[in-house]
Amino acid sequence: MLPLIGLLLGIAVGLLLEPTLPLVLQPYLPIAIVAAMDALFGAFRAYLEGIFSDRVFVTSFISNVLIAALIVWIGDQIGVGSQLSTAVVVVLGIRIFTNAAAIRRALFHA
Amino acid sequence: MDLLRQITDQPIDPDYATVAARRSADRTQPRRRPTRRWAIALTAVLAGAMFSVAAVQTTQRAPLLATERDELIARIVHAEARQDEQRTQIAQLDRETNRLRRTAVQGDAEGEARLAEINRIAPIVGAAAVKGPGVLVTVDDAPGSDTDTGDRVLDVDLQILVNGLWRAGAEAISVNGHRLSGLTAIRGAGEAITVDYRSLTRPYRVAAIGDPRTLPASFAETSAGAWWIDLSRNRGMSFTVSGAQKLTLDPDPGLVLRYARPGR
Numbered sequence: 001m002l003p004l005i006g007l008l009l010g011i012a013v014g015l016l017l018e019p020t021l022p023l024v025l026q027p028y029l030p031i032a033i034v035a036a037m038d039a040l041f042g043a044f045r046a047y048l049e050g051i052f053s054d055r056v057f058v059t060s061f062i063s064n065v066l067i068a069a070l071i072v073w074i075g076d077q078i079g080v081g082s083q084l085s086t087a088v089v090v091v092l093g094i095r096i097f098t099n100a101a102a103i104r105r106a107l108f109h110a
Numbered sequence: 111m112d113l114l115r116q117i118t119d120q121p122i123d124p125d126y127a128t129v130a131a132r133r134s135a136d137r138t139q140p141r142r143r144p145t146r147r148w149a150i151a152l153t154a155v156l157a158g159a160m161f162s163v164a165a166v167q168t169t170q171r172a173p174l175l176a177t178e179r180d181e182l183i184a185r186i187v188h189a190e191a192r193q194d195e196q197r198t199q200i201a202q203l204d205r206e207t208n209r210l211r212r213t214a215v216q217g218d219a220e221g222e223a224r225l226a227e228i229n230r231i232a233p234i235v236g237a238a239a240v241k242g243p244g245v246l247v248t249v250d251d252a253p254g255s256d257t258d259t260g261d262r263v264l265d266v267d268l269q270i271l272v273n274g275l276w277r278a279g280a281e282a283i284s285v286n287g288h289r290l291s292g293l294t295a296i297r298g299a300g301e302a303i304t305v306d307y308r309s310l311t312r313p314y315r316v317a318a319i320g321d322p323r324t325l326p327a328s329f330a331e332t333s334a335g336a337w338w339i340d341l342s343r344n345r346g347m348s349f350t351v352s353g354a355q356k357l358t359l360d361p362d363p364g365l366v367l368r369y370a371r372p373g374r
Contacts, residue, residue: 006151010158018166029164036157042122051130054146060123061153065160091117098121 027076028069031085035068036061038092041099048106068092193308197363204361233282236291237365240282241358242319245326245351247271249338250313252346261345263314265298267337271316272296274334278325280318284359286310291362306364313348322353 021029039061046052068088075084211228215221232238249271252261272290275283283290288305290296295306302309318325329335329351342349 002147002151003154006154007158010155010160011162012158013155014159014162014166019163021163021167026167029160029167033160033164036160039123040157042126045122046126051126053126053129053133054150056123056125056129058146058149058153060125061157094114094117095121098118102121 025069027081028072031072031088032065032069034089034092034096035064038095038099039064041096041103045099045102045106048103190308200363201361204363232361235365236282236289236294236362239359239361240319241356242281243322243353243355244280244317244319244357245275245322245329246354246357247275247316247318248313248348248350248352249316250348252348261347263303263312263347265296265303267341267347268303268314268316269296270334270337274329274332274337275316275318275320275325277332277334278320278328280320280325282319282359284317286315287360289359289362291365293365294362306362317354317357317359319357319359322355326351326353 039057042060043052043057046057071088072081072085075081211225215225229238233240249263249267251263254261268285272283272285285296285305288294288308288310290305295304297304299309302311303314304310330339338349341347
């Protein structure tokens with residue numbers, strides 16, 4: 001329950017305060033969000049399977065977000081930024097889909 | 111492929127399983143320390159804030175991009191107006207040059223002979239305005255071309271049309287008012303077709319001076335005529351040929367030689 005409230009609170013804070021992100025970080029926010037979604041779905045699946053661990057969740061969330069942004073940043077430096085972000089989106093997208101399907105099976109037994 | 115299989119086989123962090131295995135091995139009850147719970151909540155807040163910040167920024171950027179686009183369009187329109195203005199100025203100066211040339215060579219036999227030659231060649235190469243009877247060919251994209259790119263008039267189609275008209279005996283041709291000379295290029299640039307580096311707006315009106323009785327028939331016999339009949343029948347592009355008793359074609363203002371010199 002607490003994570004859900006936190007999520008909604010975060011959305012509300014972002015919408016109300018409208019903080020402006022530094023221009024340097026702007027290209028990396030979307031990819032960081034995809035990584036965050038991957039961590040969230042993974043955590044929810046682990047929760048449903050009864051192996052959720054708060055420490056793993058927090059560390060995997062933060063490291064996922066940072067690594068995804070870092071990969072794209074390095075890609076930008078060497079000129080393959082858009083290709084690398086596509087790669088990150090593909091890999092994480094597959095994981096998100098797999099986890100979402102597992103969550104659906106666990107919740108609805110279908 | 112092995113990489114993709116690994117992604118689907120191991121979609122959640124393996125640490126979850128490791129920690130769970132260690133926990134069951136220890137047989138200790140998972141104690142929920144309050145700091146850990148707050149860490150989860152804080153991470154969730156962070157995730158939510160990331161979503162909304164990104165959404166807000168994307169919606170804020172959309173009008174900005176639209177204004178940038180509008181500004182660019184305005185600049186293009188301005189530059190085109192300026193180009194038109196300068197072309198008119200060129201035409202004016204050309205007339206002035208011609209007048210001065212006439213007065214300068216008066217009484218000079220060789221000069222007058224040269225001037226006669228210039229006056230003979232200028233209409234042929236497109237450096238002077240010409241008028242006369244001919245045909246007006248109007249072509250346009252097929253209806254509904256905004257959604258399907260297959261049925262639009264391409265630069266190649268226009269090139270074929272113009273070449274067919276030359277072959278059918280046309281003596282001077284202009285496309286949407288742009289006179290064709292030996293230096294005129296018809297080419298596609300992005301969405302538009304350009305003649306002499308000026309983009310055209312639909313429909314495309316090709317005016318050709320020549321014998322109005324034989325020109326349409328001769329054109330229909332060329333491969334270009336067959337090409338266009340095919341385009342109009344099978345692709346639905348509009349293609350109309352009409353005779354015109356009096357056509358006036360302006361000179362090509364871009365007719366300048368920068369490197370070539372007259373030689374024997």
